[in-house]
Amino acid sequence: xxxxxxxxxxxxxxxxxxxxxxxxxxxxxxxxxxxxxxxxxxxxxxxxxxxxxxxxxxxxxxxxxxxxxxxxxxxxxxxxxxxxxxxxxxxxxxxxxxxxxxxxxxxxxxxxxxxxxxxxxxxxxx
Amino acid sequence: xxxxxxxxxxxxxxxxxxxxxxxxxxxxxxxxxxxxxxxxxxxxxxxxxxxxxxxxxxxxxxxxxxxxxxxxxxxxxxxxxxxxxxxxxxxxxxxxxxxxxxxxxxxxxxxxxxxxxxxxxxxxxx
Numbered sequence: 001x002x003x004x005x006x007x008x009x010x011x012x013x014x015x016x017x018x019x020x021x022x023x024x025x026x027x028x029x030x031x032x033x034x035x036x037x038x039x040x041x042x043x044x045x046x047x048x049x050x051x052x053x054x055x056x057x058x059x060x061x062x063x064x065x066x067x068x069x070x071x072x073x074x075x076x077x078x079x080x081x082x083x084x085x086x087x088x089x090x091x092x093x094x095x096x097x098x099x100x101x102x103x104x105x106x107x108x109x110x111x112x113x114x115x116x117x118x119x120x121x122x123x124x125x126x
Numbered sequence: 127x128x129x130x131x132x133x134x135x136x137x138x139x140x141x142x143x144x145x146x147x148x149x150x151x152x153x154x155x156x157x158x159x160x161x162x163x164x165x166x167x168x169x170x171x172x173x174x175x176x177x178x179x180x181x182x183x184x185x186x187x188x189x190x191x192x193x194x195x196x197x198x199x200x201x202x203x204x205x206x207x208x209x210x211x212x213x214x215x216x217x218x219x220x221x222x223x224x225x226x227x228x229x230x231x232x233x234x235x236x237x238x239x240x241x242x243x244x245x246x247x248x249x250x251x252x
Binding site (some may be wrong): 007008010012014016017045046048050052058060062064066067069071073076077078080082084106107111113115116117120121123124125 | 133134136138140142143171172174176178184186188190192193195197199202203204206208210232233237239241242243246247249250251
């Protein structure tokens with residue numbers, strides 16, 4: 001049996017050389033992000049997207065298990081995403097692969113970080 | 127002269143053993159988060175907070191330079207924050223120290239990650 005040592009997991013996803021036409025379309029981005037949340041088996045609570053002038057989109061999908069964030073740089077065909085999830089049932093890595101495919105990234109990297117060290121939390125309770 | 131190699135910086139901030147009474151108060155949390163954005167010298171665009179039942183708060187402050195996120199776990203007196211900024215003028219580390227102090231964390235850790243590798247972006251343009 002795996003011992004749970006952290007409360008959550010945050011994946012930093014870099015998407016390079018994406019399909020330019022998708023990076024400034026906030027409606028399409030919102031749709032893809034909600035789909036990604038569903039693919040990760042997350043429960044969508046609320047969503048929130050902001051279109052910057054002259055270009056670029058920032059957005060957050062609040063999920064019951066934390067969040068999924070996006071920032072697009074159309075001028076660089078680059079997207080920064082992070083997915084923060086809690087619980088063993090979620091599949092954020094699958095969502096990352098979906099996002100890379102949907103935005104047609106030529107290359108991408110995933111960086112996984114564990115959040116909320118349970119041993120450190122226990123110290124405060126002792 | 128420092129050569130800019132990345133578009134942005136994301137700091138993952140862990141706050142342990144915080145003041146319990148503050149972790150379920152979404153109004154107070156929103157106020158502290160906006161103050162943190164201002165201390166980081168960021169431009170606040172929008173804010174968005176969600177209070178979970180029975181407890182816990184998730185929130186995002188969208189800034190012109192990306193975002194600041196928070197998730198609180200009142201049952202563990204633990205808070206996960208991340209601050210994503212672009213530009214050399216911003217001071218997210220100062221905001222992190224402010225947040226640790228405001229939430230009265232007994233211990234905290236900051237993990238800095240650079241986002242958007244400029245060399246990788248250039249490959250897509252060649």
